[in-house]
Amino acid sequence: MKLIFQGHDYQYAVEQSLLAFFPKERPVYQGEDPHTARVSLTRGKKLHTAVTVLTVEGRTARGVARGDVSGAENDYERERLLQRLVKLSFFKAARDLTGRTPAWGALTGIRPAKLAGSLLEKGLTPKAADRVLRDTYFVSPQRRRLAIECAQAGLAAKAGLEKRDISLYVGIPFCPTRCAYCSFVSNSVEKSFHLVEPYLEALDREIDSAAGMVKELGLRVKSFYMGGGTPTTLTAEQMDRLLGRLSEQFDLSGVLEHTVEAGRPDTITEEKLRVLRRNGVTRVSINPQTMADNVLAAIGRRHTADDIRAAMALVDRVGFPHVNMDLIAGLPEDTPESFRRSLDEVIALGADNITVHTLSLKKGSRITLEGTRIPTEEEVSAMLDYADPALRAAGLSPYYLYRQKYMSGSFENVGWCRPGAEGWYNIYIMEELHTILSLGAGGSTKLVDPARDRIERAFNLKYPQEYIQRPEKIAENQRAFREFYQEVT
Numbered sequence: 267m268k269l270i271f272q273g274h275d276y277q278y279a280v281e282q283s284l285l286a287f288f289p290k291e292r293p294v295y296q297g298e299d300p301h302t303a304r305v306s307l308t309r310g311k312k313l314h315t316a317v318t319v320l321t322v323e324g325r326t327a328r329g330v331a332r333g334d335v336s337g338a339e340n341d342y343e344r345e346r347l348l349q350r351l352v353k354l355s356f357f358k359a360a361r362d363l364t365g366r367t368p369a370w371g372a373l374t375g376i377r378p379a380k381l382a383g384s385l386l387e388k389g390l391t392p393k394a395a396d397r398v399l400r401d402t403y404f405v406s407p408q409r410r411r412l413a414i415e416c417a418q419a420g421l422a423a424k425a426g427l428e429k430r431d432i433s434l435y436v437g438i439p440f441c442p443t444r445c446a447y448c449s450f451v452s453n454s455v456e457k458s459f460h461l462v463e464p465y466l467e468a469l470d471r472e473i474d475s476a477a478g479m480v481k482e483l484g485l486r487v488k489s490f491y492m493g494g495g496t497p498t499t500l501t502a503e504q505m506d507r508l509l510g511r512l513s514e515q516f517d518l519s520g521v522l523e524h525t526v527e528a529g530r531p532d533t534i535t536e537e538k539l540r541v542l543r544r545n546g547v548t549r550v551s552i553n554p555q556t557m558a559d560n561v562l563a564a565i566g567r568r569h570t571a572d573d574i575r576a577a578m579a580l581v582d583r584v585g586f587p588h589v590n591m592d593l594i595a596g597l598p599e600d601t602p603e604s605f606r607r608s609l610d611e612v613i614a615l616g617a618d619n620i621t622v623h624t625l626s627l628k629k630g631s632r633i634t635l636e637g638t639r640i641p642t643e644e645e646v647s648a649m650l651d652y653a654d655p656a657l658r659a660a661g662l663s664p665y666y667l668y669r670q671k672y673m674s675g676s677f678e679n680v681g682w683c684r685p686g687a688e689g690w691y692n693i694y695i696m697e698e699l700h701t702i703l704s705l706g707a708g709g710s711t712k713l714v715d716p717a718r719d720r721i722e723r724a725f726n727l728k729y730p731q732e733y734i735q736r737p738e739k740i741a742e743n744q745r746a747f748r749e750f751y752q753e754v755t
Contacts, residue, residue: 267284267288267291267292267293267294267299267301267302267303267322268294268295268297268298268299268301268302268303269281269284269293269294269295269302269303269305270302270303270304270305271305271306272304272305272306272307273306273307273308273309274305274306274307274348274352276305276307276348276349276352277293279349279352279353279374280293280303280305280352280353280356281293282353282374282375282671283353283356283357283360283372283374284303284356285374285671285672285676286357286360286368286370286374286676287357287360287361287364287366287368288301288322288360289643289672289674289675289676300321301321301322301323302319302320302321303318303319303320303321303356303359304318304319305317305318305352305355305356306318307348307351307352312334312336313332313333313334314332314333314334314335314348314351315330315331315332315351316330316331316332316348316351316352316354316355317329317330317355318352318355318356318358318359318360319359320356320359320360320363322363325363326363327359327360327362327363328359328362329354329355329356329357329358329359329360329361329362330355330358331351331352331354331355331358332351333347333350333351335347335348335351342719353372353374354372357371357372357404361404367404367406368675368676369405369406369408369409369647369675369676369677370403370405370406370409370669370676370677370678371399371403371404371405371406371409372402372403372404372405373399373403373405375669376668376669376670377668377669377696377697377698378405378409378413378667378669378678379412379413379416379417379420379666379667379696379697380417380420380697380698381399381403381413382395382399382413382414382416382417383417383420383421383697385398385417386414386417386418386421387421392414392418395414395417396410396411396414399413399414408651408654409678412654412664412667412678412680413667415663415664415665416664416665416666416667416680419664419665419666419688419693420666420693420696420697420699423688423690423693423694423697423699424697424699427488427699427700428486429717429754430483430484430485430486430754431485431486431487431488431700432480432485432486432487432488432700432701432702432703433487433488433489433490433491433690433691433694433695433700433701433702433703434487434489434490434491434512434516434702434703434705435490435491435492435493435691435702435703435704435705435709436469436473436490436491436492436493436508436512436704436705436706436709437492437493437494437495437704437705437706437707437708437709438492438493438494438495438496438497438499438500438706439465439494439495439706439707439708439729439730440458440461440462440465440494440495440496440499440500440730441494441495441496441499441530442496442499442530442532442533442568458730461730461731461734462500462504463504464734465707465730465733465734466500466504466507466508467734468733468734468737469508469705469706470508470511471737471740472705472706472737472740473511473512473515473516473705474511474515475740475741475744476515476703476705476744477515477516478515479744479747479748480516480703481517482748483748483751485701485751486517486520487516487517487518487520487521488520488521488522488690488694488700489521489522489523489524489525489690489691489694490512490516490518490521490523490524490525490691491523491525491526491691492525492526492527493527494527494529496527496528496529496530496533497526497527497528498526498527498528498529498530498533498534498538499530499533501538502535502537502538502541505538505541505542505545506541506544506545509541509542509545509546509547510545513545513546518546522690523548523549523588523689523690523691524546524547524548524549525547525548525549525550525551525590525689525691526542526547526549526550526551527550527551527553528542528550528551528552528577528581529551529552529553529592530553530567530569531552531554531569531573531574531576531577532567532568532569532573534552534577534580534581535580536580536583536584539580539581539584539586540584542584542586543584543585543586547586548586548587548588549586549587549588549589549590549619549689550581550586550588550589550590551589551590551591551592552574552577552578552581552589552590552591552617553590553591553592554571554574554591554592554593554608554612555567555592555593555594555597555623556593556594556597556600556604556605556608557571557574557607557608557611557612558571558599558600558604558607558608559571560599561597561598561599561600561604563599564597564598564599564638565597565598571611575615578615578616578617582616588618588619588687589616589617589618589619590617590619590620590621590689591612591615591617591619591620591621592620592621592622592623593605593608593609593612593620593621593622593623593653594623594624594625595622595623595624595625595641595646595649595650595653595674595677596624596625596640596641596645596646596649596674597625597640597641598638598639598640600641600649601641601645602641602645602648602649602652605649605652606649606652606656609622609652609653609656609657610656613656613657613660618662618683618684618687619681619682619683619684619687619688619689620657620662620681620682620683621679621680621681621682622650622653622657622679622680622682623679624646624650624673624674624675624677624678624679625640625646625673625674626670626671626672626673626674627640627672627673627674640674641674643674643675646674646675646677647675647677650677657682661684661685662682662683662684663682663683663684663685664680664681664682665681665682665683665688665689665692665693666680666681666689666692666693666696666697667679667680667681667696668696695712698712698714698721699714699716700714700716701713701714702714703747704726705726706726706733707726707727707728707729707730707732707733708726708727708728708729709725709726710723710724710725710726711723711724711725711726711743711747713746713747713750713751715750715753715754717754718754722746722750724743724746724747725743726739726740726743727739
């Protein structure tokens with residue numbers, strides 16, 4: 267679709283609105299396209315007007331949104347309000363043209379619970395916040411409920427934080443094989459086995475220097491999360507060594523959770539699980555994504571549902587306080603019926619934390635590159651419509667949610683848990699409540715200073731080989747980290 271802007275440059279806001287209604291369209295800025303969106307913003311003395319004129323398949327619709335932004339507290343807030351007008355005008359035009367309203371209405375951001383949280387912090391009751399989400403943003407009843415419940419969980423987590431609390435993330439960018447939906451920078455161990463030990467040596471050096479920096483700045487680690495990739499591609503001895511070093515260098519005595527992803531059952535052994543437990547890990551993530559063997563084969567997994575069941579039996583035998591399991595709605599070969607069976611079995615297996623993702627069609631994934639058939643938006647909607655009441659009936663509640671680009675139906679990912687089984691790291695990172703210090707290749711450190719409403723990012727090099735060969739990048743990121751916290755009062 268050809269996007270034409272007048273009076274503004276809110277490219278990202280319009281692109282996100284485009285994807286919500288027309289997921290198969292991609293933005294075009296040069297040349298011609300039969301589908302067009304002309305989005306203008308007129309700024310008055312008090313009242314500002316956004317107008318979108320959409321033309322698709324020879325049909326045209328017009329959407330108008332007006333608002334007064336003179337009450338904005340600062341330039342940042344003013345820009346947010348203006349972007350909101352632009353998105354709302356696009357929403358109205360697209361709704362009239364297509365005859366449908368997306369589940370999240372006019373909301374396009376990746377953190378819808380953040381808006382609900384801001385309304386609650388302003389003193390609105392949950393019922394009043396619900397009305398704003400309904401009347402201003404046209405959000406569906408089910409999604410309004412999700413947003414408010416997750417916002418309440420986020421505010422509860424925020425109340426338990428102190429100014430110099432942080433979370434620690436360690437990335438292991440290796441997997442047994444690459445899943446068809448994956449676009450993460452991760453290497454198959456089969457192809458890059460020779461990099462594992464040099465990578466761990468480089469990671470040790472970053473751990474040592476980062477731990478010294480954390481002590482120097484007087485920071486406290488509130489949660490610890492090791493992800494990937496698949497951390498359990500490491501051997502038991504390698505994992506023992508790594509976790510031991512982390513415990514030696516960082517004070518982890520005050521963490522609320524100590525999580526390691528053991529996402530692939532074909533990497534799990536009882537020996538590895540006992541190493542994790544001995545090193546203080548309180549939560550493991552066993553991520554089947556589906557319990558249907560035909561779907562597992564379609565996404566490139568080299569294991570079966572029986573392997574998942576066996577892995578969960580091992581987890582139960584070793585005795586972790588908490589277990590997370592992930593499912594993805596919208597995978598190739600999946601159907602609403604097989605998704606329901608997968609969810610029912612995951613609940614029956616006893617995980618106290620279940621995350622229901624919606625398939626995101628990443629540009630670099632095999633699904634996208636090969637044009638693999640996936641379930642329709644209606645089928646994905648049926649999967650999610652089953653998940654919500656089924657999880658509630660099983661005693662789980664939503665506690666965090668987020669959205670991504672190119673998601674089927676522009677839906678969401680939701681974390682569910684039993685009382686007391688929240689994944690605190692997930693709340694902290696999604697609600698941007700405090701700094702996440704990321705170590706390892708592909709790590710993205712998010713520096714958060716709530717008092718100044720300031721967020722900055724520092725990125726490690728993506729690829730293991732680069733990470734190993736260029737330690738100066740780590741030193742550069744740590745300098746930026748120190749400078750940031752030297753300004754935090």
